């Protein structure tokens with residue numbers, strides 16, 4: 001399997017993956033949106049919106065008087081966001097823009113809230129500092145910053161040996177170390193990183209997404225996609241030959257794993273909220 005990337009080079013950000021993943025974890029993701037306390041009439045920046053998966057849930061709270069500005073670096077994702085906007089966002093005004101979250105082309109104090117989900121993980125430490133400065137600038141005084149990030153250090157697909165997955169994640173983390181990327185394991189560190197920038201979070205909450213067999217076909221498709229993704233990573237990262245052979249075996253026999261009556265998968269993410 002070739003790892004798909006967006007036109008801007010980001011893996012796990014293409015339309016098909018975002019759609020599959022959102023529907024897999026929708027219940028917990030929408031609970032995370034509820035944690036933010038979106039208010040009717042709010043003007044919201046969805047920073048790194050992808051295909052706009054959260055707009056339906058956000059618009060339920062901000063209503064017809066609210067508005068969402070969907071900002072993303074990948075033009076093709078913005079095109080999908082535009083397609084979804086009218087059907088998903090229940091009359092909330094959704095505008096979209098291609099652009100960087102660390103250089104937001106919008107005037108100072110324009111938003112009541114910034115929602116950013118699984119985006120900061122793609123930034124370097126420097127990019128993160130720039131994004132936080134921009135968030136401070138475009139939020140009104142007393143505005144809400146809500147960050148959702150994955151913490152893949154808790155990722156499991158049982159019956160796959162959890163330590164085999166951990167070793168792969170560790171190799172991936174070491175591989176991105178020279179670039180100082182935050183990475184998809186950074187969810188728990190966001191609170192500390194904000195505090196280092198002079199922002200005190202008011203809420204931090206981890207959410208487990210746990211699914212057991214029997215699973216519906218779309219959940220099985222998502223887990224199969226994860227297995228294929230890990231197998232591709234195992235071919236590219238500096239891991240032991242024993243581990244690489246294990247991943248090849250897992251990939252070749254993935255249908256046995258997917259039909260295991262005790263199949264269990266766990267993902268974890270953290271939502272961090274601050275009032276600026």
Ligand SMILES: C[S@@+](CC[C@H](N)C(=O)[O-])C[C@H]1O[C@@H](n2cnc3c(N)ncnc32)[C@H](O)[C@@H]1O
Nearest residue numbers: 013048049050072073074100101117118119122
């Ligand atoms: C994993 S996707 C998450 C999308 C969406 N927030 C969600 O949770 O479904 C990451 C998105 O961030 C965008 N992205 C990455 N770096 C960015 C940056 N510096 N500025 C704007 N968007 C960025 C990618 O193009 C991609 O659409």
